[in-house]
Amino acid sequence: MADKESKAARDNEALETLRRLLTSQQVAVLATHKEGQPYGSLVGFTASRDLKSLFFATSRTTRKFANLAADGRVAMTFDDRSHAEADFYEAVGVTACGHAAEITKSPRSRALKQFLAKHPHLHDFVMSPHCAFVRVRVEKYVMVRRFQEVVELVVS
Amino acid sequence: MLVLPFEKIRPNHASLVGGKALSLAVLAQSGMVVPDGLAVTTNAYHEYLAASGIENQIRRELTWRPVDQMRWEEMWDASLRIRNAFLRTPMPSRLRRALARAVEQRFEGKPVAVRSSAPGEDSSTQSFAGLHESYLNVRDTESVLEHIRLVWASLWSDAALLYRKELGLDIEKSAMAVVVQELVSGSRSGVVFGRHPVKPDCVAIEAVHGLNQGLVDGSVAPDRWTLDRRSGDVVDFHAAEREAYVALSRSGIAVRPLPKAKAKRPPLTDGDVKRVYAKAIELGEEFLEPQDVEWTFKSSRLYVLQSRAITTTAAGEGDNRSWYLSLRRSIDNLRDLRGQIENDLIPKMEAEARRWEKADVTALHDKELLNEVSRRYARYEAWLGRYWDECIPFAHGVRLFGQFYNDVMQPADPYEFATLLSGSGLLSVERNNALQRLAERVRADKLLRTALASGEVRSGHSSFWKEVDKSSAEFSAGLSEGSGIDEARKALGALLLQMATRTATPENSARKRRQTLERAFLAKFRGKKRREAEEVLDLGRASYRLRDDDNIYLGRIARQVDVARDEAKRRKLKVPNHFKGRLAMRPTGGQQHAAEGREPSGSGFVLRARQLSGQPAGPGFASGIARVVRSPEDLFAFRSGEVLVCDAVDPTMTFVMPLAGGIVECRGGMLVHGAIIAREYGIPCVTGVSKALRMIDTGAQVQVDGYLGVVTIG
Numbered sequence: 001m002a003d004k005e006s007k008a009a010r011d012n013e014a015l016e017t018l019r020r021l022l023t024s025q026q027v028a029v030l031a032t033h034k035e036g037q038p039y040g041s042l043v044g045f046t047a048s049r050d051l052k053s054l055f056f057a058t059s060r061t062t063r064k065f066a067n068l069a070a071d072g073r074v075a076m077t078f079d080d081r082s083h084a085e086a087d088f089y090e091a092v093g094v095t096a097c098g099h100a101a102e103i104t105k106s107p108r109s110r111a112l113k114q115f116l117a118k119h120p121h122l123h124d125f126v127m128s129p130h131c132a133f134v135r136v137r138v139e140k141y142v143m144v145r146r147f148q149e150v151v152e153l154v155v156s
Numbered sequence: 157m158l159v160l161p162f163e164k165i166r167p168n169h170a171s172l173v174g175g176k177a178l179s180l181a182v183l184a185q186s187g188m189v190v191p192d193g194l195a196v197t198t199n200a201y202h203e204y205l206a207a208s209g210i211e212n213q214i215r216r217e218l219t220w221r222p223v224d225q226m227r228w229e230e231m232w233d234a235s236l237r238i239r240n241a242f243l244r245t246p247m248p249s250r251l252r253r254a255l256a257r258a259v260e261q262r263f264e265g266k267p268v269a270v271r272s273s274a275p276g277e278d279s280s281t282q283s284f285a286g287l288h289e290s291y292l293n294v295r296d297t298e299s300v301l302e303h304i305r306l307v308w309a310s311l312w313s314d315a316a317l318l319y320r321k322e323l324g325l326d327i328e329k330s331a332m333a334v335v336v337q338e339l340v341s342g343s344r345s346g347v348v349f350g351r352h353p354v355k356p357d358c359v360a361i362e363a364v365h366g367l368n369q370g371l372v373d374g375s376v377a378p379d380r381w382t383l384d385r386r387s388g389d390v391v392d393f394h395a396a397e398r399e400a401y402v403a404l405s406r407s408g409i410a411v412r413p414l415p416k417a418k419a420k421r422p423p424l425t426d427g428d429v430k431r432v433y434a435k436a437i438e439l440g441e442e443f444l445e446p447q448d449v450e451w452t453f454k455s456s457r458l459y460v461l462q463s464r465a466i467t468t469t470a471a472g473e474g475d476n477r478s479w480y481l482s483l484r485r486s487i488d489n490l491r492d493l494r495g496q497i498e499n500d501l502i503p504k505m506e507a508e509a510r511r512w513e514k515a516d517v518t519a520l521h522d523k524e525l526l527n528e529v530s531r532r533y534a535r536y537e538a539w540l541g542r543y544w545d546e547c548i549p550f551a552h553g554v555r556l557f558g559q560f561y562n563d564v565m566q567p568a569d570p571y572e573f574a575t576l577l578s579g580s581g582l583l584s585v586e587r588n589n590a591l592q593r594l595a596e597r598v599r600a601d602k603l604l605r606t607a608l609a610s611g612e613v614r615s616g617h618s619s620f621w622k623e624v625d626k627s628s629a630e631f632s633a634g635l636s637e638g639s640g641i642d643e644a645r646k647a648l649g650a651l652l653l654q655m656a657t658r659t660a661t662p663e664n665s666a667r668k669r670r671q672t673l674e675r676a677f678l679a680k681f682r683g684k685k686r687r688e689a690e691e692v693l694d695l696g697r698a699s700y701r702l703r704d705d706d707n708i709y710l711g712r713i714a715r716q717v718d719v720a721r722d723e724a725k726r727r728k729l730k731v732p733n734h735f736k737g738r739l740a741m742r743p744t745g746g747q748q749h750a751a752e753g754r755e756p757s758g759s760g761f762v763l764r765a766r767q768l769s770g771q772p773a774g775p776g777f778a779s780g781i782a783r784v785v786r787s788p789e790d791l792f793a794f795r796s797g798e799v800l801v802c803d804a805v806d807p808t809m810t811f812v813m814p815l816a817g818g819i820v821e822c823r824g825g826m827l828v829h830g831a832i833i834a835r836e837y838g839i840p841c842v843t844g845v846s847k848a849l850r851m852i853d854t855g856a857q858v859q860v861d862g863y864l865g866v867v868t869i870g
Binding site: 012014050089090141142150152154155156 | 211212221327760761762766767864866
C-alpha cells in the first residue's frame with residue numbers, strides 16, 4: 001500500500017511542479033500566428049484550479065487578439081528562470097498547447113476574480129470596456145527539466 | 157590573495173586556506189618542525205572555475221538526474237567526467253603566472269607534495285579519509301600546476317559525492333584550497349593516535365619503513381605500539397610482517413620490496429617511540445585536545461606532516477559507503493585478485509556447473525532430491541559470496557586503468573579508454589558467435605527457414621536441432637518453468653530466424669581503432685615505465701572481460717540450482733520457503749519498476765514521457781520500435797532492429813543484443829554490462845534512464861541518441 005502511494009506521489013510530482021510553476025509565475029509568453037507567421041507576446045495570467053484553463057487579458061486592438069480571433073490555436077510558455085547560467089540545468093520550462101477564445105459567460109466572473117487577486121494592479125486595465133478576457137483551453141502541457149528531460153501532461 | 161605562505165596564515169584565513177593548511181601553519185608558527193609550504197587559496201579555485209566554464213559542467217553532471225538517485229558507479233562516472241574537464245582545461249594566464257611565480261620562488265625546483273585542504277569541513281568529516289586527492293613528489297612547475305587542478309577536481313570525487321551531505325557539498329558554496337609543501341623523503345613514517353581508538357587511556361603509534369603513504373593507503377602493514385598515556389610506557393607491541401615500503405620514484409611514489417636487513421627490525425627504536433609519543437602529547441596540549449598526527453623521520457629529525465583533532469566515524473546501519481570506497485584497489489591487490497579469479501574461482505565454478513549439468517536430477521529419490529536442492533543452494537550462496545569478495549573488487553581494474561589512461565592521454569572523450577579495453581574476447585560475445593553460426597545455417601537453408609517459420613521443430617534437420625538443443629541448455633535458462641524441449645526449440649528457432657535476417661557486423665574498423673589507441677597510449681612510455689603501462693592495460697582488459705564473464709559462470713550455477721528445484725516442484729515436494737524463487741535471470745541490481753498507471757489519480761491528466769535523459773553509454777543513433785523486456789518470454793519475442801528496453805542487461809540475456817537497434821537500460825553507468833556489450837557491437841546505448849520501464853511501452857516508436865544520452869518517445 002505504502003508502495004502504491006509513493007508511486008502515486010511520483011506521478012503527481014510532475015503535476016505538482018506544474019501547479020507550483022503556474023502559481024508562482026506572473027507572466028508567460030503567448031504564441032499566436034498570423035497566416036503562418038508566429039508571433040510572441042508577454043501576458044499576465046492565471047490558471048484554473050484544475051489547471052485545464054489559462055486566462056489572460058488583452059486589449060481588443062492588439063495584434064495578439066487579432067491573431068487569436070482569426071485562429072484560436074495558441075501556445076503559452078512558462079518558466080522559472082533566474083537569468084543565470086544555472087538556468088540551463090535548474091530552470092523548469094513548460095509549454096501549454098491549446099485553444100484560445102474570449103470568454104463572456106460563466107466561468108468568466110469567477111476566473112476574473114482569481115485573475116485580479118493575483119494581479120490587483122491590472123484592475124483598471126481589465127475592467128476597461130475595450131479589454132477582452134481570454135481563456136485558453138489546454139490540451140497538453142510539455143514540461144522540460146534538467147536540461148533535456150521532457151514529459152507531457154495530456155488532458156484526459 | 158591567490159597564495160598565502162604558512163608564516164602569513166592567520167586563524168581568520170580558515171575559509172581561504174582550509175583546515176589542513178591552517179593547522180600546518182599553526183604548527184610551523186609555534187616552532188614545530190614542519191616541511192615548508194604555502195596555501196593556494198580558494199580565490200584561485202574560484203578564479204579558475206569562473207574563467208573555464210567548468211562550473212556549468214559540474215552543474216550539468218549533478219542535475220541531469222538527482223544525485224540521490226545515482227548509483228555509486230554513476231557517481232564515479234560523473235566524477236571521472238568532471239576530473240577530465242579539469243585535466244583538459246589549463247589555467248587562465250594571469251592565474252597561471254601568479255601561481256607559477258609563487259611556487260618557483262618558494263621551492264626553487266625542489267620536489268613538493270600537492271595536497272587538498274578543503275575549507276568548511278567540520279571535524280566529523282575530516283575523518284573520512286581519502287575523499288580528496290593528495291600527490292607526492294611532484295617535480296616541475298608545470299606539473300605542480302596540473303596537480304593543483306587535480307586536487308581541485310577532487311572536490312568532486314566519487315567519494316566526496318557519496319559524502320556530499322556531511323560535507324555540505326554545493327556548487328555555489330564549496331571550494332578547494334591546496335597545500336604545496338616541500339617533500340620530506342623520510343626513512344620511517346607513521347601515525348600517532350593521541351587517544352587509542354579502543355583504549356582511551358592509551359596512545360597508539362603505527363609505523364612503517366619508508367614514506368607513510370604506504371600506511372595511509374593500506375599497501376604496507378604497520379608495526380603497532382600501545383603506550384600508557386600518562387607514563388608513556390609501552391604496554392603492548394605488535395610487529396607486522398614487514399615486506400614492503402613506499403619510496404620516491406622518478407615521478408611520484410612506488411611500493412618496493414623491503415631489504416632483508418630492514419625487514420628484521422621495527423621501523424622505530426625505543427628512543428624514536430618515546431619521541432613520537434612526546435610529540436603527540438605536545439600537540440594535544442598545543443591544540444587543547446588529543447590529536448591524530450602523521451609524522452616522518454628524516455635521519456634523526458622528526459617532522460610533523462599533519463595534525464588533526466580525533467574523530468570517529470559513526471557509520472549508520474545500511475550505510476554501505478565505506479564498503480564502496482574499499483573497492484578502490486592497488487595494482488598489486490588487483491594482480492592477486494586476478495590470479496585468484498582466473499586460476500581458482502572460475503575453473504572451480506565451471507567444474508561445478510559442468511558436474512551439475514551432467515547429473516540427472518530426475519533419477520534421484522525424493523529425499524535425495526530435496527537434499528540436492530539444499531546443497532546446490534548452499535553452494536550457490538558460497539559462490540555468490542566469493543563473487544562479491546573477489547569479482548566485484550576486481551572490476552575496479554577498469555576504473556583504475558581509465559584514470560591512468562586519462563591522466564596520460566587527456567582525451568576529449570573521458571571514456572575513450574573503454575574502446576581500448578573492448579574486444580577482449582568476452583564470453584558472451586563468443587557465445588553469440590556460436591549462435592550466429594547457427595543463424596548462418598538457417599540463412600543458407602530455405603527448407604529449414606520454412607520449417608522454423610511454421611514452428612516445425614521435430615522432423616528432419618537432426619544435426620541442426622542437436623546443435624540447437626546444446627545451445628538452448630545455455631540460452632533458454634530464462635524460459636518459463638517446466639517448458640519442454642519443443643518450446644525451447646521453438647523459442648530459439650524463432651530467434652535464429654530473426655538473426656538470419658542480419659549479417660554479422662564487421663569487426664575490422666573497431667579493431668583498427670583499438671590498435672591505433674593502443675599504439676598512441678604505449679608510445680607515451682619508455683623502458684620500465686612502458687612495462688608498467690602494459691601491465692595496467694592488461695589488468696584493465698582482464699577486469700573488463702571478467703566483469704562480464706564471471707556473471708555468466710555464476711548464471712550457469714544458478715541455472716542448475718533452478719533445475720533441481722524445478723524438478724522438486726514438479727514432484728510437488730515441499731521445498732523450503734527461501735528456495736522458492738528462481739535464481740536465473742533474477743534482476744542483479746537496479747530498482748524494481750512495475751508497469752503502472754501514469755494517471756495521477758483524479759487529476760484529469762495523463763503523464764507521458766517525451767524525452768528521457770540518461771548516460772551516453774554507447775555512441776550512435778537509432779530509431780525503432782521498443783521491446784520492453786521484463787521476463788525471459790519477452791526476450792524470445794525480440795525482433796531484429798527493435799530497441800531493447802530493460803531494467804538491467806543481465807549477461808545471461810545478452811544473446812539477443814546483436815539483434816537490437818538500440819539499448820535503453822534503467823540501471824545507470826557507463827561500464828554496466830549493457831554498455832559493454834553495446835560497445836562491442838557498436839549499438840547505440842543509453843543507461844540510467846530510471847523511468848524507462850515505467851514510461852515506455854512495447855511497440856512505441858523510440859529514438860536512442862547514444863551520443864547525448866537521450867531517449868525520445870513518439
